[in-house]
Amino acid sequence: MHHPLTIIIVGGGTAGWMTAAALSQLIEKNICTITLVESAEIGTVGVGEATLPQMKDFNDFIGINEADMMQSTNATFKLGIQFVGWGKQSSSYIHPFGKFGESIAGVDFHQVWSRLNLVAKVKNIEAYSYAIQASYQNRFEFPVNDKNYINSTYSYAYHFDASLYAQYLRKFSEERDVRRVEGKIHSVKRSNATGLIESIELESGLSIKGDFFVDCSGFRSLLLREALGAEFEDWSHWLPCDRAAALPSKRIEKIPPYTRSTAKEAGWQWRIPLQHRTGNGYVFSSDFISEDKAVESLLNDVPDALAVPRLLKFKAGRYRQSWIKNCVAIGLSSGFLEPLESTSIYLIQVAIFNLLKCFPNKQVENELIAEYGRLMDLEYERIRDFLILHYHLNERDDNDLWRYCRSMKIPDSLKEKIAIYKSRGYIDQYRYGLFSLPSWIAVFNGQGLTQNLVDPFAFNISDDTAIERLNEIEKRISERVKSMPTHDEFLADYCPAKL
Amino acid sequence: MSFPINKIVVVGKDADAWIAALMLKRAFSNFTSAIQIHLVELNSELIKHDFFSVLPGHQLLHKVLGANESGLLAAAKGLYSFGQRFSNWSGSASAFIHGYDKFGADLKGVDFLHYWLKASESGLNVPLEDFSLGVVAAKANRFVTASDISSNFSEASYGYNLSATPYVQTIAKVALKLGVIHHRGTIASVEVDEKKIKCIRLANDDVVDGDFFIDASGSDGILIKHLEEKNYDDWSNWFGCNHQLIGSAKPLSPRPAFSQISAFAPGWIGIFPLLDRTAVSISYNSSIANHEEVLDQATAISGLRLESPTLTEISYGARKQQWIGNCVAVGDAAARMDSIDAQHLHLLHVGLSLLRALFPNNNNYLVEAKIYNEKMNNYIIGMRDYQLAHYYLNRRFGDPFWDMCRKVNIPESLQRRLELFKKRGLVALTEEDVFQVADWQSLFIGHGLRPAHYSPLVNQIPDHELITRFQQILSYISKEVNCLPMFETQVEINLL
Numbered sequence: 002m003h004h005p006l007t008i009i010i011v012g013g014g015t016a017g018w019m020t021a022a023a024l025s026q027l028i029e030k031n032i033c034t035i036t037l038v039e040s041a042e043i044g045t046v047g048v049g050e051a052t053l054p055q056m057k058d059f060n061d062f063i064g065i066n067e068a069d070m071m072q073s074t075n076a077t078f079k080l081g082i083q084f085v086g087w088g089k090q091s092s093s094y095i096h097p098f099g100k101f102g103e104s105i106a107g108v109d110f111h112q113v114w115s116r117l118n119l120v121a122k123v124k125n126i127e128a129y130s131y132a133i134q135a136s137y138q139n140r141f142e143f144p145v146n147d148k149n150y151i152n153s154t155y156s157y158a159y160h161f162d163a164s165l166y167a168q169y170l171r172k173f174s175e176e177r178d179v180r181r182v183e184g185k186i187h188s189v190k191r192s193n194a195t196g197l198i199e200s201i202e203l204e205s206g207l208s209i210k211g212d213f214f215v216d217c218s219g220f221r222s223l224l225l226r227e228a229l230g231a232e233f234e235d236w237s238h239w240l241p242c243d244r245a246a247a248l249p250s251k252r253i254e255k256i257p258p259y260t261r262s263t264a265k266e267a268g269w270q271w272r273i274p275l276q277h278r279t280g281n282g283y284v285f286s287s288d289f290i291s292e293d294k295a296v297e298s299l300l301n302d303v304p305d306a307l308a309v310p311r312l313l314k315f316k317a318g319r320y321r322q323s324w325i326k327n328c329v330a331i332g333l334s335s336g337f338l339e340p341l342e343s344t345s346i347y348l349i350q351v352a353i354f355n356l357l358k359c360f361p362n363k364q365v366e367n368e369l370i371a372e373y374g375r376l377m378d379l380e381y382e383r384i385r386d387f388l389i390l391h392y393h394l395n396e397r398d399d400n401d402l403w404r405y406c407r408s409m410k411i412p413d414s415l416k417e418k419i420a421i422y423k424s425r426g427y428i429d430q431y432r433y434g435l436f437s438l439p440s441w442i443a444v445f446n447g448q449g450l451t452q453n454l455v456d457p458f459a460f461n462i463s464d465d466t467a468i469e470r471l472n473e474i475e476k477r478i479s480e481r482v483k484s485m486p487t488h489d490e491f492l493a494d495y496c497p498a499k500l
Numbered sequence: 501m502s503f504p505i506n507k508i509v510v511v512g513k514d515a516d517a518w519i520a521a522l523m524l525k526r527a528f529s530n531f532t533s534a535i536q537i538h539l540v541e542l543n544s545e546l547i548k549h550d551f552f553s554v555l556p557g558h559q560l561l562h563k564v565l566g567a568n569e570s571g572l573l574a575a576a577k578g579l580y581s582f583g584q585r586f587s588n589w590s591g592s593a594s595a596f597i598h599g600y601d602k603f604g605a606d607l608k609g610v611d612f613l614h615y616w617l618k619a620s621e622s623g624l625n626v627p628l629e630d631f632s633l634g635v636v637a638a639k640a641n642r643f644v645t646a647s648d649i650s651s652n653f654s655e656a657s658y659g660y661n662l663s664a665t666p667y668v669q670t671i672a673k674v675a676l677k678l679g680v681i682h683h684r685g686t687i688a689s690v691e692v693d694e695k696k697i698k699c700i701r702l703a704n705d706d707v708v709d710g711d712f713f714i715d716a717s718g719s720d721g722i723l724i725k726h727l728e729e730k731n732y733d734d735w736s737n738w739f740g741c742n743h744q745l746i747g748s749a750k751p752l753s754p755r756p757a758f759s760q761i762s763a764f765a766p767g768w769i770g771i772f773p774l775l776d777r778t779a780v781s782i783s784y785n786s787s788i789a790n791h792e793e794v795l796d797q798a799t800a801i802s803g804l805r806l807e808s809p810t811l812t813e814i815s816y817g818a819r820k821q822q823w824i825g826n827c828v829a830v831g832d833a834a835a836r837m838d839s840i841d842a843q844h845l846h847l848l849h850v851g852l853s854l855l856r857a858l859f860p861n862n863n864n865y866l867v868e869a870k871i872y873n874e875k876m877n878n879y880i881i882g883m884r885d886y887q888l889a890h891y892y893l894n895r896r897f898g899d900p901f902w903d904m905c906r907k908v909n910i911p912e913s914l915q916r917r918l919e920l921f922k923k924r925g926l927v928a929l930t931e932e933d934v935f936q937v938a939d940w941q942s943l944f945i946g947h948g949l950r951p952a953h954y955s956p957l958v959n960q961i962p963d964h965e966l967i968t969r970f971q972q973i974l975s976y977i978s979k980e981v982n983c984l985p986m987f988e989t990q991v992e993i994n995l996l
Contacts, residue, residue, distance in 0.1 A: 358926070
């Protein structure tokens with residue numbers, strides 16, 4: 002007879018409940034039991050969260066009804082992120098969830114576009130992105146699958162209230178027999194012989210034994226760092242922001258289908274539109290501005306605040322190993338990267354999927370831990386480089402933060418990506434990890450890094466053909482976008498908030 | 501804009517040189533300015549028995565070259581090949597086919613292999629390959645058609661076996677017709693200026709200059725050797741076959757849909773069906789047996805009599821940098837790979853594709869060369885490890901050559917991959933892996949590895965349901981296979 006694996010999840014924020022929900026389908030199959038320990042006294046970090054299109058895969062995987070989830074979390078749709086003041090103070094661009102144009106005679110669109118740029122005046126590359134054009138017009142509808150249609154060239158994500166999402170998943174999980182225990186953790190008991198975690202001891206005196214532990218305790222990293230002594234890899238010299246002040250405000254009149262990130266003197270400010278309110282926050286570096294000044298600046302820039310600012314502290318980086326012995330850390334307990342590209346929930350999700358791929362037995366298998374580590378390293382490093390790019394590529398002169406970031410030594414991996422893009426628009430495509438071609442193009446272009454030269458094979462296409470194709474794509478996009486409902490109309494019809 | 505490269509010179513011979521020249525000619529076919537593609541052809545080393553056994557990926561190369569598949573195949577006396585049958589690699593254990601298809605269907609996000617492992621543990625006695633439409637069809641001498649591939653259940657594909665001389669001649673004809681400028685001769689000297697090749701002087705005193713050079717001259721690297729220092733990784737401690745006999749036998753009837761790779765005491769015998777003959781290659785270690793003994797044994801085992809086979813000495817290794825200055829070494833000049841597992845021309849293909857993606861657009865190639873070399877090295881490692889695993893995992897205990905192969909100190913990249921699979925049945929793919937999950941599964945399972953554990957998640961499917969699923973898959977495959985055209989018929993329609 003098969004004995005189920007006893008899984009203990011420590012912490013019940015977004016990470017804890019996402020993990021519980023994803024694994025809960027294994028309970029009735031007798032593969033595992035799940036106990037989640039959380040304390041109502043300990044707050045969670047989730048403020049209002051912006052997500053990436055992969056979020057839909059996660060919800061589909063666990064079997065969540067999209068409209069129901071969106072109604073319950075006051076969610077809105079998201080087609081990308083608008084970056085204001087990044088690069089130059091005057092610049093503004095959208096990083097879309099979708100393609101720019103389409104390849105022409107086997108040559109990538111951005112190469113043809115850049116090549117035309119050398120000989121003629123062409124429109125901003127944003128004119129050729131369906132997701133961007135829909136964003137600017139505050140419109141939304143679902144993409145179609147048929148690749149022949151221009152409205153198949155994008156995907157979408159959500160903005161939602163992360164605390165409500167966690168609550169939603171809690172209900173979902175408890176219905177599937179995840180056991181929830183209320184309580185604070187007093188200590189962690191490890192085996193003298195093997196070093197494995199045997200149990201967690203609660204302040205109430207309750208001892209909870211398990212075979213496998215998932216640390217979702219947030220910044221505290223209660224199991225991974227405190228109990229198992231994981232070593233932190235500090236990335237704050239590349240990503241110097243170490244504070245965030247969060248502040249909700251009234252809902253926006255016409256809800257935009259995108260997140261906005263506005264660069265400021267010592268960091269950047271987010272705006273995440275929900276159906277009932279708007280999430281705002283100033284992510285800043287305490288080396289370059291005082292907390293008081295930052296809060297003041299946030300209050301100045303956010304009209305119609307609904308509460309007082311809440312301050313969070315963090316450090317960019319991650320633990321060298323996020324799975325040690327019989328414990329894996331998921332979420333903030335495994336590392337932190339600022340929410341500039343909405344990657345926090347994605348990192349939770351990918352950790353869960355990798356855990357399922359390397360699902361543990363009762364014995365510790367080092368080969369499995371190594372493979373999990375390899376997969377997570379790729380994710381973390383790729384996101385890290387992409388975030389650094391936003392800071393590094395700037396011409397701002399209003400504060401030392403920007404001067405520092407412009408001249409700092411960046412990772413070699415990123416340096417190479419920038420050099421080869423600049424010299425020929427080459428962007429590596431990879432199997433694992435986030436941020437494919439359009440993401441890099443959006444940020445490079447949006448922040449003023451133009452290609453000096455193009456892929457030579459772009460010269461296989463004549464000027465006339467190229468211009469004709471570009472015009473055709475632009476026309477198809479603008480005509481189709483016009484017929485879309487507004488984001489507000491779509492929300493009201495599909496998933497009005499249960500207020 | 502004026503393009504800094506106006507004249508590209510390919511130097512080399514045979515498939516590497518002609519394919520490189522044709523690929524470049526076509527790549528620049530609609531270019532705004534006229535780019536000259538020169539080919540300095542060195543003496544051919546092809547012999548009449550030579551053949552190429554290539555993977556399904558080669559179809560893509562043919563597309564890039566603008567080839568009409570049936571026409572090229574017929575001209576090259578070639579045949580489709582749906583896989584390779586490895587026999588006698590594991591003592592008395594049965595043979596297996598490395599088919600170009602996946603296995604079964606994944607359930608609940610868990611790879612089919614894990615369900616098979618569980619079922620096998622509880623007594624299922626059906627080989628993994630019987631859950632692959634491509635393999636079952638190949639064994640039944642059927643031809644998998646596009647409609648089955650589009651069924652989502654199968655990804656069956658075919659590579660080719662090609663007769664080398666007519667294949668290269670056909671490609672050369674097209675290249676010349678499209679305007680590749682052809683020189684013939686031997687190289688007297690190579691002139692280098694500031695770490696770049698400036699020109700080549702031929703024995704007849706002709707001088708060919710150029711902006712960019714492709715070294716397709718084989719492992720000598722007749723151009724790149726002038727730019728390199730200590731640039732070679734020798735692999736002879738990993739690969740033990742140091743001689744190869746190549747010959748031809750009568751065509752098989754009916755023509756099999758797969759190649760046959762049989763291990764025997766001194767090495768292995770490869771049998772590659774072609775349209776008008778059967779190509780046979782015998783790789784062996786000469787310290788175990790001399791070539792007469794080898795030939796006698798091979799004839800006895802295969803039942804094929806070879807007409808005047810040719811003997812060559814072989815060695816293995818790779819250049820550490822394939823792109824130096826204005827010169828890129830492709831094909832055999834990049835690495836001397838083992839010939840096992842249909843990897844002929846594959847490295848050439850990978851190199852040319854990468855070169856196309858990174859083809860220089862100015863006179864400074866440093867960034868391109870760095871990325872090219874990094875990626876090529878990763879590609880080469882993946883291919884080499886896959887080949888090496890065949891030897892390392894043999895179970896011919898008591899055969900000195902094969903005992904030696906098992907004792908080889910394998911590279912860490914392969915070691916890690918093996919350990920993860922042995923422990924858990926997982927295949928860790930890198931970004932540049934040429935072989936996909938199903939290829940590695942076929943290799944590992946075929947050679948008898950059985951992971952210590954399968955994923956606990958397979959227990960999501962109750963045993964009785966699993967049995968039903970397996971039966972459904974098997975009956976689906978056998979039904980489908982019976983409806984497929986015979987391989988021989990398809991050959992007659994397309995190629996004769």
